[in-house]
Amino acid sequence: MKKGIIIKKGLALGLSAVFVFSMAGCGSSGENSGNGGSGGGDTIRVGIWDNNQLAGLQEIADEWGEENGYNVEFEVLDWSTYWTMLEAGVQGGEMPDVFWMHSDNATKYMGAGVLLDLNDYIENDDAMDLSNYYEGITELYNMDGAQYAIPKDHDTIAVIYNKAIFDKYGVEYPSDDWTWEDYADAAQEISEKGKADGVYGTYCNVANDQDTWYNIVYSYGGEIINDDRTASGLDEQATIDAMKFVADEIVPACPPQDTMASTGGDTMFLSGLIGMECQGSWAVGTFADADNASDYGWALLPYADVNGNGQCEPGERCSIYNGLGWAAYANTKNPDAAYSLISFFCSEEGQNKQSELGVTMSGYIGCSEPFAKAFGDMDISPFVDIEEKGTLVFRPYSKDTSLWMDDNSEILVDAWTNPDNMEADLKQAADNMNQILADE
Numbered sequence: 001m002k003k004g005i006i007i008k009k010g011l012a013l014g015l016s017a018v019f020v021f022s023m024a025g026c027g028s029s030g031e032n033s034g035n036g037g038s039g040g041g042d043t044i045r046v047g048i049w050d051n052n053q054l055a056g057l058q059e060i061a062d063e064w065g066e067e068n069g070y071n072v073e074f075e076v077l078d079w080s081t082y083w084t085m086l087e088a089g090v091q092g093g094e095m096p097d098v099f100w101m102h103s104d105n106a107t108k109y110m111g112a113g114v115l116l117d118l119n120d121y122i123e124n125d126d127a128m129d130l131s132n133y134y135e136g137i138t139e140l141y142n143m144d145g146a147q148y149a150i151p152k153d154h155d156t157i158a159v160i161y162n163k164a165i166f167d168k169y170g171v172e173y174p175s176d177d178w179t180w181e182d183y184a185d186a187a188q189e190i191s192e193k194g195k196a197d198g199v200y201g202t203y204c205n206v207a208n209d210q211d212t213w214y215n216i217v218y219s220y221g222g223e224i225i226n227d228d229r230t231a232s233g234l235d236e237q238a239t240i241d242a243m244k245f246v247a248d249e250i251v252p253a254c255p256p257q258d259t260m261a262s263t264g265g266d267t268m269f270l271s272g273l274i275g276m277e278c279q280g281s282w283a284v285g286t287f288a289d290a291d292n293a294s295d296y297g298w299a300l301l302p303y304a305d306v307n308g309n310g311q312c313e314p315g316e317r318c319s320i321y322n323g324l325g326w327a328a329y330a331n332t333k334n335p336d337a338a339y340s341l342i343s344f345f346c347s348e349e350g351q352n353k354q355s356e357l358g359v360t361m362s363g364y365i366g367c368s369e370p371f372a373k374a375f376g377d378m379d380i381s382p383f384v385d386i387e388e389k390g391t392l393v394f395r396p397y398s399k400d401t402s403l404w405m406d407d408n409s410e411i412l413v414d415a416w417t418n419p420d421n422m423e424a425d426l427k428q429a430a431d432n433m434n435q436i437l438a439d440e
Contacts, residue, residue, distance in 0.1 A: 042069060042070050042071060043070065043071045043072075043073055044065075044070050044071070044072050044073070044097045044098060044334060044337055044338060044341055045072075045073050045074075045075060045096035045097050045098070046061065046072060046073065046074045046075065046096055046097070046098045046099065046341075047074075047075050047077065047082065047085065047095075047096035047098070047099035047100065048074060048075070048076055048077075048082075048099070048100055049076065049077055049078065049079050049082040049100065050076070050282070051076045052282075052285045052286065053359045053360060054074055054076055055357075056353075056354060056357035056358065056359035057074065057345075057354075057359060058072070058074060059353075059357065060344070060345060060350055060353055060354065060357075060359075061074070061341065061345075063344075064340070064341055064344040064345075068337065068340060068341075070334075070337055070341075072341065075096055082100075083105060086099075086105070086109060086114060089114045089329065090109075090112050090113070090114055092331075095114075095329045095331070095332075096329065097328060097329055097332040097333075097334055097337070097338045097341075098326060098327070098328050098329075098332075098338050098341055098342060099326075099327055099328075099329070100152065100324045100325070100326065100327070101115070101141060101148070101149040101324060101325040101326075101327045102322075102324060103140055103322055103323075103395055103397040103401065104397065104401045104402050104405075105401070105402065106140055106141055106148075106149070106325070106397075107143065107397075107398070107399040107400075108399060108400065109148075109327075110141070110143040110146075110148045111143065111399075113330055114329065114330055115148040115149065115327045115328065115329070115330055116148070116327070116328040116329060116330045116332065116335060116338065116339070117146045117147070117148065117330075118146075118147045118148060118149070118150065118328070118339060118342075119145075119146055119147055121339040121343075122147060122150075125339075125343055127343065127347060128150075128343060128346075130147070130150075132348070132364050132365055133150070133151040133346075133363050133364055133365065134151060134154050134321070134323060134363060134365060136321070136323070136394030137151040137154060137322075137323035137325065137363055137394075138150075138151055140323070140325070140394075140397070141325040141327070148325075148327055149325025149326055149327040150325060150326050150342055150343075150346045150363075151323050151324075151325055151326075151346065151363030151364070152323065152324040152325055152326045152345065152346065152360075152363050153323055153324055153354070153359075153360040153361055153362060153363045154321050154322070154323040154361055154362065154363050154368075155280045155281045155282050155321055155322055155323065155360065155361060155383075156280070156281055156319045156321050156361070156383045156384075156386050156387065156392065157210070157211050157212075157215055157278055157279065157280050157281075157301055157319045157320060157321075157383075157386070158278070158279065158281070158298045158299065158300065158301060158319075158380070158382040158383050158386065159174050159183070159276055159277070159278055159279075159298065159299040159300070159301060159302070159382070160269065160276060160277060160278075160279050160287060160296055160297070160298055161173060161174055161275060161276035161296070161297050161298075161299065162269065162272065162274075162275055162276065162295055162296060163295050163296070163297055164272075164292070164295045165190060165194070165199060165272065165275040166186075166190070166275060166276075168194075169189065169190050169193040169194060169199075169275075170193075171186050171189050171190055171193075171275070172186070173297060173299070174186070174276065174297075174299035174300075174302075175299065176299070176300045176389070178299070178300075178302040178303075179302050179303055179304065179305045180216055180219065180245065180249075180302045180303070180304050181249070181305070182302060183202070183250075183276075183302045184245075184249035184250055184253065186201065186275075186276075187200075187201025187202040187250065187253035187254075187275065187276065188201055188249070188252065188253045189201065190202075190253070190275040190276075191252070191253045194275070198273060199272070199273055199274065199275065200253060200254055200255050200268075200273065200274045200275070201253035201254075201274065201275050201276070202250065202253050202254055202274060202275065202276050202277055203254055203255065203260065203265035203268060203269070203274045203277045204246065204250050204251060204254050204260075204265075204277075204278075205254075205257075205260040205261070205265065206409050206412045206413055206416070207409070208265065208278070209320075209405070210280065210320045210322060210395050211277075211278045211279050211280050211320075212277075212278045213242075213243070213246050213250075214320045214393075214395070214396070215278065215301055215318050215319060215320050216242050216245065216246055216250075216304070217238075217239055217242045217243065218318040218320065218391075218393045219242070219302075219303060219304035219306075219315075219316055219317060219318045220238055220239075220241060220242035220245070220304045220306060221238040221242075221304075221306060221315070222236055222238035222239030222240075222241070222242045222243075223236065223238075223239060223396070224239070224396035225396040225397075225398060225433075225437075229397070229398045229437070230437055231434055231437065232404075232429070232430040232431075232433035232434050232437070233430075234408075234426045234427075234429045234430040234433060235426050235427045235429075235430035235431075239426065240422060240423055240426055242304075243415060243416075243422055243426060244419060244422050246416065247415060247416045247417075247419040247422060248419055251416045251417075254274075255268065255273075255274070257413060257416075257417060265277045265279075266279070266283065266286060266287075269287075270286075270287070270290055278301065281360060281361050281371070281380070281383040282360055284358070284375060284378075284380055284383075285358060285375075287378075288358075288375040288376070288378050293378060294377070296378065297379070298378075298379060298380050298381075298382045298383070299382055300317070300382045300385060300386060300389060300390070301317060301318070301319055301382075301386060301390065302317070303316040303317035303390070304316050304317075312389075314391060315391050317386070317389065317390035317391065318390060318391050318392075318393050319386045319390055319391070319392055319393070320392075320393050320394075320395050321392045321393070321394060321395065322394070322395040323363050324363075325363075326342040326345050326346060327342075328342060346363065346364065347364075348364055348367060351363065351364035351367040352364075352367045352370060354367075355367055355368050355369070355370040355371040355374065356370040356371075356374060357374065358371065358374030358375055361383065361384075368383075368384055369384060371383070371384065372384045398436075398437055398440060399440040400436055400440055403436050404432065404433040404436045404437070407432050407433070407436065408429040408432055408433065411425050411426075411428055411429045411432070412425070412429065415429075
């Protein structure tokens with residue numbers, strides 16, 4: 001059995017200047033702009049970091065706004081600036097009324113007085129039943145019995161491959177029967193045959209944790225952190241074995257480390273320089289909008305044939321899943337409206353519409369099926385099928401996830417580059433991680 005939370009189914013000053021405003025569908029002429037978190041009024045400001053989701057979320061928000069007499073303005077920030085904004089919020093800086101939470105930082109902000117306690121609202125909302133949402137995500141945004149965010153979505157991982165590259169080099173397309181060894185063999189074959197063309201079989205950087213190597217670790221029976229998030233699993237034998245497989249079989253079919261450090265996998269894939277990669281459901285739109293999208297196919301994540309019987313046993317095909325949460329600013333001037341918007345986003349109706357519009361998969365269980373049909377001829381059913389044909393493992397996290405992730409990145413690069421150092425490197429990484437966990 002796999003470890004972790006699993007679901008088995010067969011500068012506050014001037015900060016607002018960096019906001020990128022989208023008024024589409026809001027009917028805003030500017031007189032209400034900025035009147036949300038800090039100034040009240042009939043505008044609700046919403047902070048997000050993914051412009052790909054903006055259009056769909058704006059459509060859903062506008063429906064709520066028309067019914068409730070509010071304009072909804074979205075502020076799209078890049079990832080790092082987004083968290084700088086929240087840091088400013090700790091100091092009483094400018095804040096949107098409603099915004100996203102993420103597993104890397106949720107515990108930190110839940111304990112910092114930045115987020116509105118939603119308990120009373122949930123209790124008085126007949127339409128809100130937290131049992132309808134993925135348990136790991138709901139639990140993530142709860143601290144000491146207080147719910148600080150409601151699940152917005154969940155994501156799973158699949159393999160995207162370029163059929164033109166596979167055809168050119170005579171390699172069979174990925175199938176549901178593929179093991180991780182099959183994946184590695186195909187990647188190595190593409191790299192060998194594509195060497196003269198500068199084409200590599202796959203892509204796996206240290207930063208590709210949720211979308212790539214975490215899945216391999218858990219498929220092989222390892223873990224990144226224990227169930228109660230008090231100890232690292234990086235030095236467990238199953239984890240070491242899985243990481244040796246990554247170093248010995250996957251990394252050699254990838255671009256050089258310095259290339260991956262400077263160029264993302266999606267960029268290389270879209271440029272026709274890698275044959276396949278593992279990617280999350282949050283990124284489908286990027287590939288669906290490509291000029292040569294018809295060349296792309298999606299497949300289930302491979303499994304680890306740990307039992308050696310050629311059959312995919314429970315727990316041998318793992319997808320790491322995560323989920324954002326909709327949260328509200330503790331000092332918003334419109335707490336009732338902020339919660340009402342969150343409730344609408346997270347309602348069964350809102351979640352179904354989110355899937356239908358191709359925004360992302362839902363945090364509400366059973367509402368993700370429309371997502372598989374949201375991108376026309378591009379078949380993305382593997383993202384939904386994994387929930388029946390694999391094991392979902394919630395993305396490893398703790399109070400200071402980003403600290404131990406960043407702290408160990410150079411160590412993991414060395415481990416992959418010098419596999420003979422794997423056991424010692426992972427022991428050091430585990431020791432570093434355990435120290436951080438002890439101080440949380």
